[in-house]
Amino acid sequence: MSSFDVGIVGAGVHGASAAYHLASRGVRVAIFEHTTPAGGPTGRSSAICRAYYTNPFLAAAARDSIAMLRSFPELTGRDAGFRQTGFFFLHPPEDAEQVRASVATLNAAGIEVELLSVGEVAGREPGFDLEGVGIAAYEVGAGYADPHATTEGLFARAVELGAEARLGRAVTSIEPDPTGGGSIVTVDGTRTACGRVLIAAGPWTRPLALQVGADLPLTVERHIVATFRWGAADPVPAHGDLIGGYYFRPEGEHLFLAGHVHPAPRADPDGYADDVESDEIEGLARLIVRRVPRLSESETQGGWASLYDVSPDWQPVIGEIAPGIFVDAGTSGHGFKLAPALGGHVADLVMGAATDPRLADFDPFRFERGARLDAGYRDARILG
Numbered sequence: 001m002s003s004f005d006v007g008i009v010g011a012g013v014h015g016a017s018a019a020y021h022l023a024s025r026g027v028r029v030a031i032f033e034h035t036t037p038a039g040g041p042t043g044r045s046s047a048i049c050r051a052y053y054t055n056p057f058l059a060a061a062a063r064d065s066i067a068m069l070r071s072f073p074e075l076t077g078r079d080a081g082f083r084q085t086g087f088f089f090l091h092p093p094e095d096a097e098q099v100r101a102s103v104a105t106l107n108a109a110g111i112e113v114e115l116l117s118v119g120e121v122a123g124r125e126p127g128f129d130l131e132g133v134g135i136a137a138y139e140v141g142a143g144y145a146d147p148h149a150t151t152e153g154l155f156a157r158a159v160e161l162g163a164e165a166r167l168g169r170a171v172t173s174i175e176p177d178p179t180g181g182g183s184i185v186t187v188d189g190t191r192t193a194c195g196r197v198l199i200a201a202g203p204w205t206r207p208l209a210l211q212v213g214a215d216l217p218l219t220v221e222r223h224i225v226a227t228f229r230w231g232a233a234d235p236v237p238a239h240g241d242l243i244g245g246y247y248f249r250p251e252g253e254h255l256f257l258a259g260h261v262h263p264a265p266r267a268d269p270d271g272y273a274d275d276v277e278s279d280e281i282e283g284l285a286r287l288i289v290r291r292v293p294r295l296s297e298s299e300t301q302g303g304w305a306s307l308y309d310v311s312p313d314w315q316p317v318i319g320e321i322a323p324g325i326f327v328d329a330g331t332s333g334h335g336f337k338l339a340p341a342l343g344g345h346v347a348d349l350v351m352g353a354a355t356d357p358r359l360a361d362f363d364p365f366r367f368e369r370g371a372r373l374d375a376g377y378r379d380a381r382i383l384g
């Protein structure tokens, strides 16, 4: 039986990032993936990268991740496809006090965010109908990346640094070792002893965690992304509409994409519709055209659906769930842009190094203690 210091289950962007950081530190890592890197929800992510968070730790992780995406070629020898677009956040009046406080905190953390009145937004982007907007913010350095290129880049660099890839085989069980860590067993019967285990299996995390005695309150939701061709419409900037409840970004030169901000019905991760119905696209298009009337000239281009693994407060669950067995999941639809830098914090945790004390706030068992995180805006907790 082969053995490793750390075994990681899942090569979405979180597992790949942890593998990259651990391998960079000379840790012997094996990474187990049922499909391929980014073969799950990561590969269907809208991959918007903004550090506009109300939680200071997540804001810092996103800030540091965006810096990594910018310097990806130097770090990994590859391109993450990061493109800076800037991003408008359009809020209802009742968010004003929280937005003002948050913008000040973000700027103090080195994240350039402008606080804008409704008149200032109208002056900059006359294409918006600002009905219902009371205050806005603009994050200068926000953008989006290519989720496949990012994950594959982290994964490939980890392998170059010595990580072992076990692709195309599902992990069927994790057998805890009384001294810590455990054996990872794959569908072909192969057993691998791992001094420590990290479960980063996205929507499939809960049943794996149950095997080691941790019942985590994670649920799974199906979320759609719709794509459109600009057509005759002039492009509009990337934005999040917290009144209409959607996000929006350009996709290359000719397209834009959008999705909803609010919770969606629960789904079975092993049996859900991964395509998108025309009425779902039309519902989203109506919200967009209400905010940007000139986009009535745009043309539907289809879309897709994928899964969010959601925690009760819509913030990640990161921590030790059994001796030497850790989890990094529950990213609730906003974890892509956290992953590149968060993987370094997760590597600290797994290796027993000193961690940022704020990481403890994401303890997977916090809900039992009534210590939910109060992050995001009203029911748009996805903003974190």
Ligand SMILES: Cc1cc2nc3c(=O)[nH]c(=O)nc-3n(C[C@H](O)[C@H](O)[C@H](O)COP(=O)(O)OP(=O)(O)OC[C@H]3O[C@@H](n4cnc5c(N)ncnc54)[C@H](O)[C@@H]3O)c2cc1C
Pocket: 009, 010, 011, 012, 013, 014, 015, 016, 032, 033, 034, 035, 036, 037, 038, 039, 040, 041, 042, 043, 044, 045, 046, 047, 048, 049, 169, 170, 171, 172, 200, 201, 202, 203, 204, 205, 223, 224, 225, 259, 305, 306, 307, 308, 328, 329, 331, 332, 333, 334, 335, 336, 337, 338
């Ligand atoms: C439609 C959509 C839009 C999104 N938009 C954004 C956005 O704009 N910005 C943002 O920051 N975030 C966004 N997100 C969220 C972000 O994509 C996720 O938070 C992130 O990709 C989660 O990564 P992960 O590695 O935790 O999980 P996953 O991507 O779910 O990866 C888990 C991996 O584990 C593997 N696995 C599971 N079980 C097993 C097993 N038993 N054995 C072996 N392998 C296993 C799976 O095959 C999968 O590859 C979006 C998500 C979706 C679905």
